[in-house]
Amino acid sequence: xxxxxPEIEVQQDTATPKRKRFQMDDWWGILWVLPSILAVMVFVxxxxxxxxxxxxxxxxxxxxxxxxxxxxxxxxxxxDRRFHIDVKNTIIFTLVFVIGCLxxxxxxxxxxxxxxxxxxxxxxLFLFPMAISFIVTGVVWRWLMNPSTAEDRxxxxxxxxxxxxxxxxxxxxxxxxxxxxAAVAIGAVWQMSGYTMALYLAGLRAVPETLREAARVDGAxxxxxxxxxxxxxxxxxxxxxxxxxxxxxxxxxxxxxAMVGKQIALxxxxxxxxxxxxxxxxxxxGAAIGMVLLVSVAxxxxxxxxxxxxxxxxx
Amino acid sequence: xxxxxxxxxxxxxVYIPLTMMALFYLLPMFVMLNTGFKSFAEVSxxxxxxxxxxxxxxxxxxxxxxxxxxxxxxxRIVIPAATISSFLGSINGYVLSKWKFKGAxxxxxxxxxxxxxxxxxxxxxxxxxxxxxxxxxxxWGLIMVHVIYGIPITTLIFRNYFAAIPDTxxxxxxxxxxxxxQTYRYVLLPISIPAFVVVYIWQFTAAWNDFLFAVLLTxxxxxxxxxxxxxxxxxxxxxxxxxxxxxFLAAVPTLLIYIFLGRFFLRGMMSGxxxx
Numbered sequence: 001x002x003x004x005x006p007e008i009e010v011q012q013d014t015a016t017p018k019r020k021r022f023q024m025d026d027w028w029g030i031l032w033v034l035p036s037i038l039a040v041m042v043f044v045x046x047x048x049x050x051x052x053x054x055x056x057x058x059x060x061x062x063x064x065x066x067x068x069x070x071x072x073x074x075x076x077x078x079x080d081r082r083f084h085i086d087v088k089n090t091i092i093f094t095l096v097f098v099i100g101c102l103x104x105x106x107x108x109x110x111x112x113x114x115x116x117x118x119x120x121x122x123x124x125l126f127l128f129p130m131a132i133s134f135i136v137t138g139v140v141w142r143w144l145m146n147p148s149t150a151e152d153r154x155x156x157x158x159x160x161x162x163x164x165x166x167x168x169x170x171x172x173x174x175x176x177x178x179x180x181x182a183a184v185a186i187g188a189v190w191q192m193s194g195y196t197m198a199l200y201l202a203g204l205r206a207v208p209e210t211l212r213e214a215a216r217v218d219g220a221x222x223x224x225x226x227x228x229x230x231x232x233x234x235x236x237x238x239x240x241x242x243x244x245x246x247x248x249x250x251x252x253x254x255x256x257x258a259m260v261g262k263q264i265a266l267x268x269x270x271x272x273x274x275x276x277x278x279x280x281x282x283x284x285x286g287a288a289i290g291m292v293l294l295v296s297v298a299x300x301x302x303x304x305x306x307x308x309x310x311x312x313x314x315x
Numbered sequence: 316x317x318x319x320x321x322x323x324x325x326x327x328x329v330y331i332p333l334t335m336m337a338l339f340y341l342l343p344m345f346v347m348l349n350t351g352f353k354s355f356a357e358v359s360x361x362x363x364x365x366x367x368x369x370x371x372x373x374x375x376x377x378x379x380x381x382x383x384x385x386x387x388x389x390x391r392i393v394i395p396a397a398t399i400s401s402f403l404g405s406i407n408g409y410v411l412s413k414w415k416f417k418g419a420x421x422x423x424x425x426x427x428x429x430x431x432x433x434x435x436x437x438x439x440x441x442x443x444x445x446x447x448x449x450x451x452x453x454x455w456g457l458i459m460v461h462v463i464y465g466i467p468i469t470t471l472i473f474r475n476y477f478a479a480i481p482d483t484x485x486x487x488x489x490x491x492x493x494x495x496x497q498t499y500r501y502v503l504l505p506i507s508i509p510a511f512v513v514v515y516i517w518q519f520t521a522a523w524n525d526f527l528f529a530v531l532l533t534x535x536x537x538x539x540x541x542x543x544x545x546x547x548x549x550x551x552x553x554x555x556x557x558x559x560x561x562x563f564l565a566a567v568p569t570l571l572i573y574i575f576l577g578r579f580f581l582r583g584m585m586s587g588x589x590x591x
Contacts, residue, residue: 028495029414036407036470037422039463044429047437047444054439064443108336114329124577125337130584131573133524135541136562139548140343143555146360155360163364190340195584251433254526258545273435278442278531287439294436301431309424 048294054287061281073288083289086269089181093268094249096185097192101245102238104189105196110226112197113204123201126194134191138258141187145259147175174260181266184259188252196241203237204230243304247297269293351375351560358556378561381553385543386564389523392454392539396461397518400469403462404514405507408473409499413485423474430467434527445532452534460532461522468521469514472583476510477503509579516576517583520569540565 055073059065077083108126112119129137146156149172154162161169173183207230215225253270260266262275269289277286350358354371407426411419441460442451450456480503488498526541533542544565547553573580 027416029410029416032495033407033410033422036403036466037426040426040429040466043437043441043460043463044432045425047440048432050440051436104336107332111329111333114326116326116329116333118330118333122333122337125340127577127581128570128573129340131520131569131580132566133526133541133569135524135526135545136566137343139544139558139562140347142548143363143559144343144346155363159361160364190343194340198581198584247431251435253435254541257526258548261549270433270435273438277439283439286435290433290436290438293433297431297433298428301428305424305427305431309427 051287051290051294054283055291057284057287059283059287064283069284073284074292076285077288077292082264082267082272083269085264086267086272088178089266089268090250092179093181093185093188093252094246096182097188097249097252098242098245100185100189101193101196102241104193105241106200106234108193108197109200109204112201123198126197128194129191130195132191134254135258137187137191138255141184141190142259145173145183145187147172174266177265180260181268184256184266185249187259188249188255191255192245192248196245199237199241200234203234207233240304243300247300250293250296250300347559347563347566350556351378351563353556355554355556358554360555374556374560375564377557378547378564381547381557382540382543382561382564385538385540386568388454388533388537389539389541389568392457392461392529392537393519393522396458396465396522397515399458399462400465400518401511401514403466404469404473405504405511406499407466407470408475408477408510409503410495411470412474412477413482413498413503414495426467426470428467429464430471434464438527438531442531451532452537454533454537457529457532457537457539460528461518461525464528465518465521468583469518472514472517473507473510476507476513480506512576512579513583516572516579520572520580523569 053066056068056070057065058067058069058072108122112123116122144156146154146158148154149158149170151162154170157173158170161167174180176183211229211233212225215229220228251270252268253274256266256268256271262271270293273286273289273293276282276289346363349366350363351374352370352372353367353374354369355373357367357371358374410416411423445451445456445460450459484502485498488502493501523539524541525539526545529539530542530545533539538546544558544561547561548558
């Protein structure tokens with residue numbers, strides 16, 4: 001694997017900065033990208049503005065109703081019990097998912113960086129879940145995490161634990177009160193920890209060998225080399241991983257639907273938005289949830305985008 | 316890698332945690348296949364971890380009967396979507412990297428942000444517009460949506476690819492009198508095949524695995540395999556063993572791509588971010 005930089009990896013323009021350009025070509029260039037720009041302007045930004053407008057309306061039912069109600073939908077959400085569950089679940093999910101991915105990803109990357117012979121094989125194996133749909137894995141995890149704990153009705157992982165005499169590990173997975181969503185997050189860790197590994201591995205490969213050697217000469221142990229030399233250099237990778245994983249955990253939808261369906265106890269904002277809008281026709285409330293999600297994601301992503309792009313232009 | 320002696324000695328133990336993690340990653344695959352290859356008679360939740368005594372494809376046959384039309388639908392959606400996406404991305408990436416016009420520095424970040432938005436913030440207008448232009452429920456509507464929301468990532472991958480190609484190549488073509496189209500057609504397009512493969516695979520996988528847009532925008536006749544599979548898993552009538560076999564069938568196309576073209580898949584993944 002090439003030591004590609006992770007993050008958004010905005011490639012440096014290798015060109016001389018000041019090129020001669022022909023005025024005519026400026027126009028042709030704009031014309032060529034115009035359809036795409038217009039499509040994104042309408043389908044991303046136009047639609048966001050539209051959703052924002054719906055979020056301050058009293059639209060209920062199948063006929064659009066744009067009666068302005070101010071922040072009423074948002075105020076209602078703030079005292080909505082179901083939305084409170086959503087926020088709690090999102091926090092638990094995000095913590096388990098992000099921390100799980102970072103630890104497993106970093107651990108695997110360090111192990112693979114030892115220069116073993118079967119590296120390619122293991123790397124491909126850890127990454128293959130990325131190619132599979134959350135729906136597929138959700139369906140499988142649903143059966144693996146069968147919540148039954150009664151001895152005669154054990155199946156899935158609980159049965160496996162029993163067979164391996166690890167009975168203390170038997171639990172009711174996603175049926176666990178309060179923490180059930182953490183079981184769903186384990187499925188998400190399975191899917192995305194390989195990706196985190198790939199990010200870290202690229203980061204490790206970018207650490208010059210001379211640095212490690214210099215530390216060894218100075219008498220640092222292998223452990224110290226990791227904690228004192230390499231980890232600080234991996235900060236940008238960690239930051240990128242946290243933002244990418246964190247923002248995708250705010251958006252998680254498919255995996256939960258496939259694993260546990262639409263249950264209030266395992267609800268998250270993206271599912272609430274869906275059910276309240278398209279099953280319940282509370283368009284105003286649905287739009288408000290959509291806007292809350294958008295703002296949460298923007299808070300994470302915009303500074304990151306700004307930082308990545310500024311770095312590029314500074315060269 | 317230049318390995319130190321200390322590293323040499325410690326190498327062997329590395330295989331223990333790696334293999335344990337490998338088992339963890341393979342667990343769902345094992346269950347899918349192990350259950351899928353059992354006969355109906357042998358399937359039982361209590362013997363989930365026992366290997367089949369004889370190989371049977373009954374489960375796969377049963378799952379195929381249900382999912383075959385949807386797998387076909389998926390191909391009908393994903394192939395045009397990935398093809399159109401690749402060409403659009405290629406043109407955008409080319410213009411944004413080699414013919415930078417005034418304002419390109421504003422356009423590019425705005426495009427990129429589109430990659431990260433939670434789609435819940437555009438779903439309401441999307442259904443309204445789709446119904447209005449008469450594409451609601453159809454595969455073409457879904458294809459269009461995959462293409463449009465794929466513009467940021469495909470543009471990014473191509474822009475990065477073209478940015479790494481020396482401008483002197485473009486300059487030389489200009490000196491020879493080539494315009495923007497000839498430069499693209501005869502100079503950059505032929506050398507951008509690797510980027511095409513990366514983008515095509517990326518879009519193919521993303522569209523194949525999509526559920527959110529598909530469940531919202533397609534009618535039952537046009538359901539891709541993800542929607543049908545989720546529906547199958549939610550029903551009480553279809554046995555779990557058939558669900559396992561169906562899950563495997565739904566994963567086969569993208570798994571094959573990963574196995575044979577994984578290198579390119581990885582490159583797409585690293586250059587963008589996750590897009591699901």
